[in-house]
Structure formats: structure tokens, C-alpha cells
Amino acid sequence: MSILHTVNKSTYERDTLEACVRLAAKGGSVLLIEDGVYSAMSGGNKSSVIENASDLSFYVLGPDIKARGLSEDRLIDGVKVVDYKGFVELTVSNDSVSAWL
Amino acid sequence: MSDAKKFMYINRKAPYGTIYAWESLEVVLIGAAFDQEVSLAFVDDGVYQLMKGQDTTEVGIKNFSPTYAALGDYDVNKIYIEKESLEARGLTLDDLQHLVWEDEDEDWAEKDSIRVVTSAELAEIFEQQDITLSF
Numbered sequence: 080m081s082i083l084h085t086v087n088k089s090t091y092e093r094d095t096l097e098a099c100v101r102l103a104a105k106g107g108s109v110l111l112i113e114d115g116v117y118s119a120m121s122g123g124n125k126s127s128v129i130e131n132a133s134d135l136s137f138y139v140l141g142p143d144i145k146a147r148g149l150s151e152d153r154l155i156d157g158v159k160v161v162d163y164k165g166f167v168e169l170t171v172s173n174d175s176v177s178a179w180l
Numbered sequence: 181m182s183d184a185k186k187f188m189y190i191n192r193k194a195p196y197g198t199i200y201a202w203e204s205l206e207v208v209l210i211g212a213a214f215d216q217e218v219s220l221a222f223v224d225d226g227v228y229q230l231m232k233g234q235d236t237t238e239v240g241i242k243n244f245s246p247t248y249a250a251l252g253d254y255d256v257n258k259i260y261i262e263k264e265s266l267e268a269r270g271l272t273l274d275d276l277q278h279l280v281w282e283d284e285d286e287d288w289a290e291k292d293s294i295r296v297v298t299s300a301e302l303a304e305i306f307e308q309q310d311i312t313l314s315f
Contacts, residue, residue: 089194092225114197117228122270143240146196148231148245153270154286 083173084109087180090125092120097128099179105134110169111141115176116147119153129155140166186217188309191226195245196236201229202244204315209247212254219258219309220251221302227265230276230294244278252281257293264299286299 080095084103088095096118099109111119111134119129119139129137142150144160151160162170170176188207193200212218222230229245236243253305259279266272279293297305306312 087197089197089225089228092194112195114225117194117269120270122268124268126270146234146236146239146241146243147194147228148234148275159184164239 080175081173082107083169083176085119085176085178086111086115086118087113087178089114090128092121095169095179099177100128100135101133103135106136108136108138108164108169108173110138110140111158112166116140116143116149119144119154119158120149121153126155129158138165138169184215184217186219186308187211188221188306188312190217190221190223190306190312190314191229192224193315194225194228195234196239196241197289200315201226202242204313205244205247207313207315208256209254211257212251218254218256219260219305220256221260221262221305223262224264227261227269227271227276230261230279232275232277247251248277248279252279255281257281257291259293259295260302260305261294261296262299262302263296266281266296287288 084107086096086099086101090096116139138161139158140161140162189204193202234245252293273296274280278289281293282288283291
């Protein structure tokens with residue numbers, strides 16, 4: 080059983096990502112979308128939420144980071160950028176999707 | 181102008197995820213047309229509203245970030261950014277748009293609109309306002 084978790088809230092405003100990371104099983108995938116992409120930036124005081132969750136795979140939606148003026152080279156190490164096609168691929172390659180709001 | 185009031189708009193939300201940022205900007209521009217003394221503060225995720233290089237073509241949402249550059253033309257030139265909010269997000273002033281205004285009293289000299297202030301300084305600025313609107 081593998082789950083794709085999506086998170087669409089900034090970790091600086093809500094504790095959604097922290098809840099997701101706490102409750103996601105080892106080996107799970109987390110895709111950050113919409114305001115969730117801010118959480119994937121390095122150098123912030125909440126960057127550790129992702130940095131410390133080394134048993135999860137993290138992805139960000141490229142169009143959402145571009146919309147917000149964020150640059151790919153400032154993402155936390157190991158976070159992968161996917162496009163809409165990649166979002167679909169993640170969806171079908173996991174058994175289910177859990178959307179954290 | 182004696183009846184001009186001091187308006188402070190506090191912006192605390194990231195753009196695009198919710199409508200608050202765009203609504204605030206619209207209200208600010210409407211308010212500015214009435215010759216009030218307008219200030220803006222960007223705190224918490226609100227600092228993301230001013231990020232440089234926003235490109236929304238792939239998400240199908242209007243990119244309203246260029247509109248902030250027009251604020252100077254509406255005499256909205258007191259734009260406060262909370263230092264603590266920037267630092268918490270690993271950002272510096274260089275990550276934000278460079279907003280300017282032209283000073284009529286000094287031969288239209290171009291001046292910076294953005295001032296980075298501490299929480300304590302911002303608290304004092306808030307105390308001086310007549311009306312505070314929060315977005």
C-alpha cells in the first residue's frame with residue numbers, strides 16, 4: 080500500500096504539512112501544490128520539517144513554484160520538481176491519494 | 181486634506197492560494213483614489229506577495245504582481261515589510277520587487293517605497309493609524 084499525499088498550505092501559516100509528515104507511513108510520497116510549495120524552500124526556519132523527514136519522498140509542482148516567483152535552485156535538497164504530467168504519474172503509481180488541507 | 185485619515189492595510193496571506201492578496205490590492209487602489217494617507221504592511225506569508233519573477237502562465241491565474249509597481253503612482257509609498265517574517269522564510273529584500281515612487285517636492289526624484297522594519301517598529305506604526313484593515 081503506497082499513498083500519495085498532497086499538501087496545499089504553507090507550513091508558515093498552517094500545520095498541515097507537519098500533520099501529514101507525522102501521519103504518513105515510511106516510504107510515502109508527498110507532493111506540495113499551491114501554497115504548499117513555499118514549504119519546499121531552503122533557508123527558512125520551517126525547512127527542517129522536510130529536511131528531517133528523510134523516510135518520505137518530496138515533490139513540488141513546477142507551475143506552482145513559477146507562479147509564486149520561487150526558484151528551483153533554492154529548493155531543499157532532494158525535493159523533485161514535477162509538471163502536471165508528473166502529478167498524474169504519481170497519482171497512478173500510488174494506490175491512493177490523500178489530500179491534506 | 182485635513183479630513184484625510186491614515187489607513188493601514190495589513191497583508192498576511194500568500195498570493196493565489198486565497199483571494200485575500202488580490203482583494204487587498206483592489207481595495208488599496210480604490211482607497212488611494214480618495215486622497216487618504218495609505219500605508220501597507222506585509223507580514224507573515226504576506227511577504228510572498230511581493231516576490232520577484234512571478235509567472236502564472238502555467239496555472240491559469242492572473243498574475244497581479246506587476247500591479248504593486250503602480251502603487252507609487254497613486255501616492256502609496258509607505259510599504260512596510262516585517263523583517264522577522266522575511267528572515268523566517270529565508271528571504272531578503274533582494275527577493276522582492278523594487279518598488280519606487282517619484283517625489284514631486286524634489287523634482288520627481290525616484291525614492292524607495294519599501295521599508296524593512298522590525299516587529300516592534302511596526303507595532304508603533306500601527307498605533308499611529310486611524311483605520312486598520314486586515315487581509
